[in-house]
Amino acid sequence: MKIQDILAETRTISFEFFPPRESTGIHTVLEKIESLQVYSPNFISVTYGAGGSTRKFSEELTTKAKAHYDVEVMAHLTCVGHTVKELDEILERLESSAIENIIALRGDLPTNQTKKLTVENGFVHASDLINHINKGYSFGLGAACYPEGHPEAVSFDHDINYTKLKVENGADFLITQLFYDNDDFFRFVDKARAIGIQVPIIPGVLPVLSSNQIRKFTRLCGARIPSDLEMQLVKYENDDEGARAMGVEYATCQVQGLWDSGVSGIHFYVLNRSYSVSKILDNLRLERSLL
């Protein structure tokens, strides 16, 4: 079922996983996916390694998850470094594996790679890939958006207008980059609606796993760490277990606030670690019967 059709019926809970570096790791990720099935996700997604090394395992994990579990699977696909011909080959394989949903992205090259971001006969931006998929295929189509603006963007206004272009080119729903202050998300949604973006906007939530990890991630994607969270990160600087427990509390409040505001769904960046997401969903079930 296409995700936009699921969203038309219900508010969604979704989980994002990444592919392993070796084929032998597929089984371990499938076990993680299985361990979260008890929360009845409306869909799960599998990231695509724009750098190259994990690309083929992305497809393998996507199709195996779809075949093994009674859950919709959204494939991530990045256009960086790919020719249109290569992208078409992937799209055709996904189609023949009964994958119905794709989130179409530009992707980033790892900082240690010197390859060019775009190749001859390739696409420059996610909006180009979205346009191509929309014209030639019948996938449900997602796109990324950035409540605090994309780090390379000329300005927030430029960025949100390019988000609008992705929707005009065929994106049926948007999923946000991680953020830690719900007000940033609410402001983004208001601005998006004001410029005519009408599709569902699903907030992406990454529970803190350690102080180091969250500093690294926010630095890479340009997300802000609010002062209350920063104080907690300092407190648990050398205590990953404490940081993880704090991260569960923080994300529980964050998700509760988002859910209460009427969001279309919540997309959890699971990072193949099911513990925190399980705890958060247990907390919410117990407190307010969220699901």
Ligand SMILES: Cc1cc2nc3c(=O)[nH]c(=O)nc-3n(C[C@H](O)[C@H](O)[C@H](O)COP(=O)(O)OP(=O)(O)OC[C@H]3O[C@@H](n4cnc5c(N)ncnc54)[C@H](O)[C@@H]3O)c2cc1C
């Ligand atoms: C939900 C989600 C899932 C993700 N999954 C993956 C994944 O699986 N694999 C992966 O490698 N990365 C993934 N990413 C990261 C993403 O690839 C990076 O954030 C990347 O830098 C931008 O991707 P994009 O699709 O937003 O690109 P784009 O929409 O192309 O935007 C990139 C930059 O170009 C600007 N821009 C956009 N369109 C135009 C235009 N037409 N003309 C000029 N400038 C333009 C934008 O303002 C932005 O600064 C994901 C991000 C999110 C939020």
